[in-house]
Amino acid sequence: MKKVGIVAGSISRFDNPRHTLAEEMCAEAVKMILDDMPDLELGDFIRKGYACCYSYFSDILEQQQCMHWIIHDYLGLSAVPAYRVESGGATPIDAIVNAALWIRSGMFPVVLVVGWEKMNELPIQKVNEAIAIAGDTDWDFVSGFTYNAFYATMEARRMHVYGDTEEDLAEVAVLNHNNSLDNPYAQWPAQHGFSKITVEDVYKSRLISWPYRRYECAMTSEGASALLLANEEMTKKLTDNPVWISGVGFGTDTMRAGDRPDNPAWKGLYPEDEKVWPKNIPKPMSPYPDLLNFGSLRVSARMAYKDAGIKNPKKEISFVEIFDPYAGVVLAGLEDFDFCKRGEGKKMVRDGVIQRHGELPCQLSGALTAQGHAVGSTSIAQVVDSYWQLSNQIGKKWGAPSRQLSKPKKAFIHGHGGTGCQAGAVVLEV
Amino acid sequence: MKQPGSEKMIKQSPYDEKWWEEWERKGGWRPEGWKIVEMNDGPTLNDLKPEKFLVVHRPHGSMFHHSYGKVSQFFIGLLEGKLYGTKCPKCGLVYCPPRAHCFNPKCRLAETKWVELPKKGEVHSYTIMAIAWPSMAHLQPLVGAMIRIDGTNTCLPMTMRDVDPEKVNIGLKVRIDIAKDPKGDLLDVYATPAEEPVAPKRTPEELKRFREDMEKTRAWVKKTFGTK
Ligand SMILES: [Zn+2]
Numbered sequence: 001m002k003k004v005g006i007v008a009g010s011i012s013r014f015d016n017p018r019h020t021l022a023e024e025m026c027a028e029a030v031k032m033i034l035d036d037m038p039d040l041e042l043g044d045f046i047r048k049g050y051a052c053c054y055s056y057f058s059d060i061l062e063q064q065q066c067m068h069w070i071i072h073d074y075l076g077l078s079a080v081p082a083y084r085v086e087s088g089g090a091t092p093i094d095a096i097v098n099a100a101l102w103i104r105s106g107m108f109p110v111v112l113v114v115g116w117e118k119m120n121e122l123p124i125q126k127v128n129e130a131i132a133i134a135g136d137t138d139w140d141f142v143s144g145f146t147y148n149a150f151y152a153t154m155e156a157r158r159m160h161v162y163g164d165t166e167e168d169l170a171e172v173a174v175l176n177h178n179n180s181l182d183n184p185y186a187q188w189p190a191q192h193g194f195s196k197i198t199v200e201d202v203y204k205s206r207l208i209s210w211p212y213r214r215y216e217c218a219m220t221s222e223g224a225s226a227l228l229l230a231n232e233e234m235t236k237k238l239t240d241n242p243v244w245i246s247g248v249g250f251g252t253d254t255m256r257a258g259d260r261p262d263n264p265a266w267k268g269l270y271p272e273d274e275k276v277w278p279k280n281i282p283k284p285m286s287p288y289p290d291l292l293n294f295g296s297l298r299v300s301a302r303m304a305y306k307d308a309g310i311k312n313p314k315k316e317i318s319f320v321e322i323f324d325p326y327a328g329v330v331l332a333g334l335e336d337f338d339f340c341k342r343g344e345g346k347k348m349v350r351d352g353v354i355q356r357h358g359e360l361p362c363q364l365s366g367a368l369t370a371q372g373h374a375v376g377s378t379s380i381a382q383v384v385d386s387y388w389q390l391s392n393q394i395g396k397k398w399g400a401p402s403r404q405l406s407k408p409k410k411a412f413i414h415g416h417g418g419t420g421c422q423a424g425a426v427v428l429e430v
Numbered sequence: 431m432k433q434p435g436s437e438k439m440i441k442q443s444p445y446d447e448k449w450w451e452e453w454e455r456k457g458g459w460r461p462e463g464w465k466i467v468e469m470n471d472g473p474t475l476n477d478l479k480p481e482k483f484l485v486v487h488r489p490h491g492s493m494f495h496h497s498y499g500k501v502s503q504f505f506i507g508l509l510e511g512k513l514y515g516t517k518c519p520k521c522g523l524v525y526c527p528p529r530a531h532c533f534n535p536k537c538r539l540a541e542t543k544w545v546e547l548p549k550k551g552e553v554h555s556y557t558i559m560a561i562a563w564p565s566m567a568h569l570q571p572l573v574g575a576m577i578r579i580d581g582t583n584t585c586l587p588m589t590m591r592d593v594d595p596e597k598v599n600i601g602l603k604v605r606i607d608i609a610k611d612p613k614g615d616l617l618d619v620y621a622t623p624a625e626e627p628v629a630p631k632r633t634p635e636e637l638k639r640f641r642e643d644m645e646k647t648r649a650w651v652k653k654t655f656g657t658k
Contacts, residue, residue, distance in 0.1 A: 012473040019483040020471055028473040063490050125564045138498065139527040142616040143587035144566050145559075149574045150587070152557035159630075160555070160600045166636055184475040207643040209574075210558035210595075256527065258576050258585030261554065264523070264534040282601075285583065291555055291576065399476055 002104040005235025005242040006391075006428070008033040008040075008228040009384035014187040014372025017120035018222035022056070022067060023074035025224035026114050030075055033112075033228055037238065040228070045080040051108040052082040055095035055115030056376030060130040062118050071114060081108075088134040088417025089325065090250075091115070092225075092379035093424035097248045099229050100426070109234045115381075116224035117374035127220055134418055136256050147325070148217060150257055150419050152209040155328035157291045159211065161281055162343040164331055166211055170202040171349050172327040173215040173369060179356065180366025182400035185381065187221050187372035216327035221372035225381040243390045246410075247308025247427035251299025253289065257419040261290050270298065276342040288342070294329070294420035297336040301414065301425050305338070308427035310410070314339045317427075318408035319361040319389065320354075321382040323415040324368050330354070334362075337412065337425075361405065364389065379415035383426065386411040390430045443614075450493040461486035500530035503544050508618045511608050513549055515582055516542035524582045549606040550624060551579040551586075558595040560647045568655045571595045571647045577604060577621050590621045595644055596637075597627035 010032035012025040020028075034040060044050070054068035064070070068084040085095040092115045099111040119127055128146050135141045135150070145153075158164045177197045180186035197215070205214035228238075235242045254260055261284035268274070273288035289295035301313075310316050322333045331345035339360060340348050348354055354362035365371040365385040368378060388397045389408055395401035409429060416423035464486045472478040498505050504526075507514040515526035520537040526547060531539040556575040566572060566589070573593055576585035590598065591607075604621040612618040632640060 010473075013475060017469075018471060019467070019469055019481070019485070025473075032473065063488075129563075136527075138501075139616060140587060143574070144563055144572070144589045144617055145574050145587050146561070146563065148561065149557050149559050152559075153555040153574065153576050153587075156557055157555035157600065166639075186475075190475055203639060207558075207560040207647065209560060210571075210640070210643070256584075258554075258587055259527070259533075261578070261585065262523070262583035264521070264536065291585075 002106065003232040003235070004100045004103045004245040005230050005232060005239070006227060006245065006387045007110075007230050007235055007238045007242065008036050009387045010036075010226050011185040011377075011381045011384050012224040013185040013190065014219070014221040014223040014374055014377070014381070015190050016187065016219065016221050016372075019120075020222075022062070022116045022118050022224065023071050025222070026071045026116050026226070027074060029224045029226040030112070030114065033226055037228070040238070042076055045077055045110075045112075048110070049108060050080065050110040050112070051102060052077060052080055053095050053099040053102070053111055053113045054082060054084045055092045055113065055380060056084070056117055057086060057088060057091045058117070058130055058375070060133075061127065062121055071116070075114075087422045089323065089375060089378070090415050090417035090422040090424050091376050093323070093413070093415025093426065094250060094422070096227065096229075096245070096380065096383060096426055097250055097424045099227075100245050100248050103229055103231050110228065110230045113227040113229060113380060114224065115226075115376040115378075117376045118222050119220045119374065120222055124220070140256055146209070147419075148209040148212060151326040151328065152212050154257065154291045154419065155211055155326065158328060158331065161278060161292055162346065164328065164346050167199060168331060168346045168349050169211060169216050169327040170199040170213075172324070172330045173202045174199055175355065176324070176363050176367050176370040177215065179363055180370035182398055182403050183366055183371055183385070184398055185223075186366045186370055187219050188366060188370035212326055212328075215369065218325040218368035218373035219370075221374040223372060223374035223377045223381070225377045225384055227380055227384060227387070241391045241393075243387050243428050243430055245426050246429045247304040247306070247310065248425070249300040249303030249305075249307060250422070250424040251296040251303065252422050253294070253296040253420050255418070255421055257291055260286065260295075262286055266295055273342045289336075289420075293332050293342065294336050294416065294423065296420045296423035297333055297414060297416060297425075300423040301337040301412070304412070304425040304427050308410075308429070310427060313337060313412065314360060317360065317410045317412045319364060319386070319405060319411050321365060321367060321386055321411070321413040322362055323379060323382070324363070325373065327369070330362065333414065337414065364403070364405075379413065379424075382415075383413050383428070386413055386428055390428055453491065459488055459490060461488050463487045501528045504528050505614050508608055508612045509614060511612075513547040513579070513606060513608070513619075514544050515547045515579070517545045518542050525584055526579050526582045526586055527584060547582065548580045549608075551577045551582075551604055551606055551621070553598065553600055553602040553604060554578045554585045555600055556590075556598050558598070560643065568651055570651050571644050573598050575604070575621060577606065579606065586616075586619070588616070588619050588621050590623075592622045593627060596640060597629045599628060599630045602627050
């Protein structure tokens with residue numbers, strides 16, 4: 001297996017508005033990588049056969065198609081091979097997965113991944129609309145539902161079938177927000193200061209779409225981030241503190257969440273999950289994932305584990321970053337990623353397993369509700385944060401040595417788009 | 431071979447094409463105004479400095495002429511007050527949203543047949559929107575539900591009327607209504623309870639919070655739109 005290494009990573013912070021142009025935020029991020037790597041010359045990219053992979057979600061938010069051409073040009077990389085990856089919220093994780101596969105193919109020794117989003121140009125209802133039209137515009141979007149509402153129906157069903165509670169959701173929000181307070185790239189402290197929040201604060205935040213409240217939903221953000229990936233030989237040449245992408249995975253589910261309960265494509269795929277069903281509730285034809293879990297997350301995670309040779313994810317993985325546009329995705333994700341049985345995600349939250357000092361720390365960055373969600377940058381930034389953890393750089397990069405975990409070995413980072421229509425995942429290890 | 435020929439008009443609703451043409455010409459990117467703002471910025475919270483930005487207010491918009499393709503019958507049905515789905519002749523799955531081709535992998539994209547559906551169904555899941563689309567904000571708190579229409583293998587998202595948000599629950603039997611003045615999209619369809627709803631279990635704290643949320647939402651609607 002051809003190994004892929006992370007040589008460097010950077011973030012230009014999440015906030016809203018940033019007013020700084022997308023290409024300028026990307027330049028800030030790439031400049032940080034150049035500052036870390038005095039021997040890296042952008043001028044060598046074309047001569048040495050390197051490539052670039054760009055990640056941004058929406059052409060509509062800035063009314064600009066092919067924004068990556070602007071970015072690529074602005075970085076002074078014209079002539080260098082470059083592609084854009086786009087898959088809604090899954091865009092940034094898919095960009096990393098793609099870049100890793102390009103390197104594994106042997107085609108490119110080094111790939112620079114750059115992601116960003118600008119989300120402040122349109123009024124907020126139009127931003128919501130631009131995001132919502134990643135849903136089916138004939139059958140989802142025009143029902144009057146925003147994404148908030150779709151995810152809310154999924155969580156309401158989890159409450160009914162599994163017994164998730166409002167408190168479980170609020171606990172996830174508290175974890176995210178308090179984890180973000182030392183993160184100098186996070187939007188929550190940039191806007192709200194550096195004090196801890198409690199479950200009561202979450203309850204006081206306004207209702208968005210029951211059961212979801214403001215603090216349980218992703219922020220809309222602007223920001224950029226970058227990762228420099230390389231094959232094994234170049235990684236060892238470029239850094240003496242590498243982190244390896246030892247596994248990648250990706251998966252999909254139906255475009256419309258409503259098509260999932262009886263979907264014949266899923267029937268019998270995960271028989272052990274189909275058995276987990278309360279007696280008093282009518283069982284759909286395809287009980288997994290129904291509207292309860294995210295099948296695409298399961299497919300991508302198991303692929304990444306297999307790729308990385310992971311047999312027992314909960315034991316082998318040191319910490320996790322879940323892509324959580326809504327708090328309930330953490331509860332579902334813990335199940336879909338095989339950290340617990342179906343329906344038991346809430347138990348891991350209640351038992352403190354995912355707390356900073358727990359057995360499986362999750363959302364150390366603050367994730368989407370607190371670090372922020374500049375779509376094309378989101379998962380790249382979560383991977384960068386995780387890369388800094390694994391390479392023992394949190395003290396330097398965050399200016400918060402207390403937040404450095406002691407000798408973490410492996411990290412799992414996932415991303416997804418739509419209502420789980422597409423998902424990707426990576427396993428990192430030192 | 432044969433040429434497909436040009437489209438033949440069957441029926442048409444009133445539609446003021448001129449107004450949109452005019453508007454599309456106006457929405458031609460030239461700024462309607464601008465502002466100069468100063469803000470602290472920088473790549474990290476440890477590295478901020480004041481910057482000056484010019485922000486222009488730039489319009490853009492258009493009218494799309496969208497065909498519903500081979501599932502047009504569903505929307506033609508709505509215009510006639512009827513509910514249609516499609517059924518696969520091979521595996522028998524019934525789709526609403528309809529599909530012109532069956533997505534059961536075993537059926538090798540078999541072409542489906544139209545079936546008229548009963549106007550009743552059941553709540554598969556639900557939410558109470560305290561922030562709905564701007565055009566529906568006056569209806570907040572607005573119940574949205576994934577409705578499984580009787581006899582179908584899918585759920586159709588729709589809003590609910592005449593239901594107490596506190597009482598809506600999974601499993602509730604509903605009647606499906608089609609708007610009297612259908613416009614030709616999914617918002618023409620909505621659900622109302624067909625039985626006495628039984629509220630989901632809530633703890634006293636949850637119930638208190640829920641009621642406060644509903645009150646706040648209604649107060650906002652009243653303040654914004656006046657009394658209904
Ligand atoms: Zn079929």
